[in-house]
Structure formats: C-alpha cells, structure tokens
Amino acid sequence: MGLVRRWPVPVTLYLAVLLFVTDQLESFTSNTAQILICVAIGVAGYRSGWRATLLAAVPAILATAFNMADPGIALNSNMWMYSVLLPVFPAMLGAYLRGSAERLEERDVTPDALLAAGGVAITVLSTWTSWHSGPQPVWVVGLLAVVGGLSLGVARRLPGLVFLLQGVLLVSADTYLNVAVNTCVILTLIAIGVFAMRVSSWAWMTVAYAAGCLLTAIAVVADGTDVTPFRVGVLMTLVATPIAIGRYLGARQSAAAAERLRAEESAKAALAQVRADQLAERERIARDVHDIVAHHVGAMVLRASAARYTAPDGPVADALSDIRETGHQVLQDLRDLLDLLRDPDKQPDLLANPADVVRESAERMAAAGLVVDLDLDPATDHAPLIARASAARIVQEGLTNVLKHAGPGTRVRVAVTPSREGLNVEIQNGRPPTAIERLPSSGRGLAGMRERVRAVGGTLSAGPDGEGGWLLAASLPARLTPGSAA
Template identity: 40%
Template structure:
C-alpha cells in the first residue's frame, strides 16, 4: 500500500490541518447534540461521543486505518447507549474511510468500505426497526445507503488518482531534464572533440612549416652563405612560431578534456573546407553563391576553422530542409574586430514534408562558437528562408 502524499508531505505541513479539522468537527458535533427537538432529551454522553469522534480526526492523515476502526467502534457504542450521539461518529468514520481510500490500495479500501457499511447498518437497524430494509422500499433504501457510503471512497480514490498523475508527471519531467542534460553534454563533448581534432591538425600544420623554414635557414647559412635568405627564413620561422603559440593558447582556453582528441583526416584550410561544402551541396541541386573576404586567411586558424564548420553545418541544414532547387548564399567577412559568417537560404522551392530536427547540429555549433567567445543565431526570414549568423572575435597575434 504505497501512500500518496505520505510521511514527507505530512511532516512538512505539520499537525495543524488535522488539529483544526478535529476541533471544528468536535465543536460542531457538540453543538448538534445541544440543538435537539424539545421532545428529545439532551444526553451528556452524546456530547462526549461527539467530542471524542471529532478529536479522533486529528490523526486521520497519518493513521487512517486506526482512526477508522476507532470511529466505527465509537459509532457502535454511541448507537447502543444514546439516541442522538451517532451523527458525529458517523461523519468522522466517513472522513476516515475517504483517507483510507486515498492512502491504500483497492483490497484494503474494499475491506474498509465493508467495515463502514456494516457499522452503518448496525446504526440503522435499531431493535424493532428491522423492517426498514424489507420489501422493495427496503432494497431501495439499502442501495441509497450503499451509494452514500461509497461517496467517501470515490472521493478518496479520485484524489489518489490525481496525486498519482502529478507524481508521474513530475517523474517524467525529471527524466526529460536528465535526458536533455545528457544530450547536451554529449553534444558539448562531441564539439570539444571536433575542436581538438582541428587544433591537432592546425598545430601539426604549423610545426611542419617551422621545420621546413628552419631547414631552409640552415641550408642558406651552411651551403650558400646567403645571410639575407637566412634572415628571411628566420623571420618566417618566428611568425609561424607565434601562430603556434596563439593556437595552443586557444587550445588551453576552450578544452577541458584532453582525452577528447580524436584522430581524423586533416582539414586545416578554412577556405578549402568552405569550398568543398559548397561543391557538395551544389552537386545535390542547391545553387550556392560564396563570398569570402581575404581577411579569412589572416585570422587565427582556430577561428577560421570554426567559421568553416559553421558554413558546413548551415549548408547541410539547407540541403536537408530546403532541398534541391533552393538557393543559398555564404558570406564571410570581418567587421569590428570579429569574423562574421552569414549563411542564408531561400527555403524549399516546393512544399515538402517537414523533417524532424536532429537537435545537435546548431546546438553543437553554438557551443563551439561560444567556446571562442562568439555568438551564433539561427532564425527564419520573412521570405520563408533561413538565416544562420555567427560572430567570432579575432584576437591579434602577440
């Protein structure tokens, strides 16, 4: 019998609701025993039973079964010793039955209902009054009596169902929140792995250039004796080493999981990545126009590579949602110390069924751009197309 609204809730609310219920029930019950017809004598024990029945409800939320048994016993005793002392115990027993139906399962509720109906029949069938349930009218009275006794059960079960539905909804909400957190973390780790892979390729590219220029400088000094060529090679060597330091600094800032580095095919030239993405989408039937400013070649490679990945993802979404026959434009430019990427498409050229979003592409790109201190937005345009815009801050080489 798993309770709904159990001990934790009861402890948080305290005793005052039950205490108020018991005091009010006792007071009203005592008042009804004093407000009797003139031909009916006032009974002291009727008031005592009313007060006891009302105060018994103080523990009904925590101990519904003991309270129900006690109220039923009090009802039987009051029926045997008084003429007007059964009303409050009857009402208190009905309240206790409702709490049993709310807290317990169907088998226990059925037992409680049978107990309540039995003591109610004992109250109705006073000595010499057995004919009240005989004949057709007696059957009708019995059905009505059973229906009245079933009302607390129906109300308690209804509240139990409402509480159960609320608990299920809360549990599903918690599960959905945990699932979203796991999916978000997976997307973040995937993007970090992608950044690490790109940076691995970037650093390898620069180290290879350093080794080549160092070899040129050594050859110039040892073989030709041309100091000018050696100085030029050493200058290129210094610039390339500065780029490597910048890229490593970016690596330390955006990566917190060194194990996320994965091997992959090197793609370190942003212009080439953008060109390849546009070529693949063109082959699929989307007309793409690309405008890339020359400043892209001068930005740190981690910024340029991130811009190229944004273009890749945006063109992939254009192909997926707009489809063949659509048009798209790609613009990469510098503005106010930032690299701005805009990918705009015209939307589908003909009606097509909506595809469910993957939920990872744009959110992953937003995570990658955010790691570099930039912003990314994606929204529909007034003409039915889609616009993806990213802004990446450009840090000057030290």
C-alpha cells in the first residue's frame, strides 16, 4: 500500500491475485486483502484515467466474486451484483474526488484515503459475521457497510452529505440490524468531527451537535433504558468530543493557511516596494537628465538654427547645419536612453563606442581561429545610438555562436550597414570544418538576441543558408517603436 499512490493499477492487480490465493487457501488474510483492494482501486480511480481504472476493476471484480463464493455455493445474481458493486463504487468515488479536488486548498488525498480505509475496516471487520442475521439479503447489508465506510473518504469535501448518510445508516441499522448499531455510531461521530473541522458556522455546528445527540440517543437508548442526568451528560460529552477535536483541527488549518497567505503577501509587497523604489529612482534620474541636458542641447539647436539664416552660404553655414543636425540626433538619442532607463530588464550597455565594440569583437574572434570578413559601413555612425549599441551586441553574440557551433577555421562574414529604417546586421558563416571541437553552449544566445532586438522594435531571423552554413540577419529601427522598451 506504500506504492499505491504512485502505481495504483499494478497494486490493485497484485491485491486481486493476493485475494484469489488467500481465498483458495481459506486464509483470514483474504478479508484484509478485500479491504485493501477497495482502497487501491479507489486510488486508481483518482489518479488514473478510466481505461486504466477499468483494467484494474475487472480482476478486482473477479477476485471479489471468488472470495464471496464459499465452497459448494454457486455465484447467483445477488452475489455477482455485490461482487461488481464492491470494487466499482470506490473506483467511481476516486474518479469523483479527482474531479472535485479543487474544492480543497490542499490536493493531497492521503487523509481521504486514510478515512476511507479506516471506515471500511471498521464496518466490514466488525459486521462481517452478522450480514446474514437480518431480513435483508447479504449483498445489501454488505454493500451498505462498505458504502458507509468508504463515504468517509469524501467527508472532507462533502461533510454535510456524509454526515447525513451516516445518520441514515445509523437509523436503518437500529431498525433492521441492531448488531451494527455501535459501528454506525462510531462512523457518525467521525463524520460529525470532520463536519466540525470543515464548517466554521456556529449555527450549523449547533444543528449538527443536536442531530448528533439525537442520533446517538436513538442508538444507545433502548425501551427499558433508565434515562438519568448523568447518562445524558455522558452522551452529550461523547458527541461534543469529536466536535471539539474537529474545531481545533479546523482552527489550526485556518491559522496555517492565514500565515501562509500573510507570508506570500509580505513577500509580494516587499518585492513590489523594491521594484517601486527602483523605478522611482530611475524616474528621478530620467527627469534630472532631461531637465538639465535636454534644456541646454535644445537651446544650442535653436541658436544654431537661428544663426543658420544669417549666414546662408559658406563654411560657417555648413558648421551651423552640422551643429543643428547633431543636436537633433543627440536629443533623439537622449529620449531613447531615457525610455530604456525606465526599464531595468532591457537596458543595453551604451558606455562604449559601438563601432569599437564591433571591431574588437571581430579581432578577438579572429584571434580565436575564425576567419572574419568585417564590413562596417562608416555611415552607421550617423544611426541612433540605441540601434548601434544593439547591433554591436548582436555582432558579439553572433560571432561567439559561430565559434561555439562551427568551430575555429570557419569563414564568417559580418556586415553592419545603414538602411532607410535604421541598421541591418548580417552574420553569415560558411560550412564548418570537417573536424569540430565544439565549445560549451548555454542555449540562450539566440533567445537573448531575439529579446534584445524585440526590445527596440526590430526583427531577427536565423537559420541555414542553404549552402551548409548559417545566416543571422537583424533589422534595427532608427526610432524606438511605441511600447518596445516597456
């Protein structure tokens, strides 16, 4: 049974074989095997699909039929009905629990399985020899005993319904099968304890307590019983005990759940506060940079534009035009930098000169063994700083990937060229050498490049070039698209 949660179907098949063998040996162990097979097939219904459950149910039904048929007694319709219902009911119960498990915060079915197993053990072992003593057929009494025990398995999810069922069984036993009354009283007290654990309303608890006292009185008070205050107090205390235990366990569970919720909320609040502080500091820096730098650069651009009209021709006019265009570019780069400054997750390294980064990357990879052909268009210096920095990082990562996956000796062409939209980056390597010693790879290089390109609103494609090599192409816009840095 220690393996039933992981392999419920094989355990059920094993118990079916065990039940058949012990029945043939006329061993009392067959009763235990019969109880365990009900528990195992209930777990199979909970944890497996209907096909696997059916596969476990068929041998369980056959083994139960052999166990019920004593030597010289044929299997009649009543016995077959009981043999089928005894394994099928826990299987259906397990399937029901699988569908309604979300009603409880905890998904562990171990308490339910223990309640069901304990209930079946109590009802079957304490009433097995008395099933034939009443006017009802044996299979009816046995079925009600098993159902009454297994119903405790759903008591945590349907506490009121199970308590009602146990009350009905207790009244029925008191009327038709008096020898089973004590067993029904035990199951009723267990059900009322689970009810107290799951239901927090004191009004309903009062109703349940009154009903429990009434049911217990029906069971223990006979026609000639002398009702005294002491016996009434004992009876009321007997019913109050499981209610007190249930309320205590319920309070413990509620306190633990509240503590977990407070811890989760505190962690979320702390993380949100840290994030808010970081964003607030970034916003403050962004405002300061904008107020100071943008003001002076804007004034410089306006003065250069105004001076441009006083000197329409000549070297002075060209210098003023260059100052104006450079100022406009600086303002645009400043806006892009401030946008990225507000996002702590997608901020490229913009401290170094991107063109120098590209050249150094090519030289470093050439020293590592690659044959690098670099085509860095000088016109890229006029592209926005954000696009140039992103292009430099793509070249770095792309060349590293070529070295990792193609190996030294591979020829690779790197082209960084301007376009109407911004910058185009192409990294194409030829067929790898025949003998390659691959370097370790994290598998995140291409994904990181895609994320970087997406952050600035560009596109990236990568794949075989059809000639045995690999082509990586990226298009970076001259302006950040709205929401790209968010």
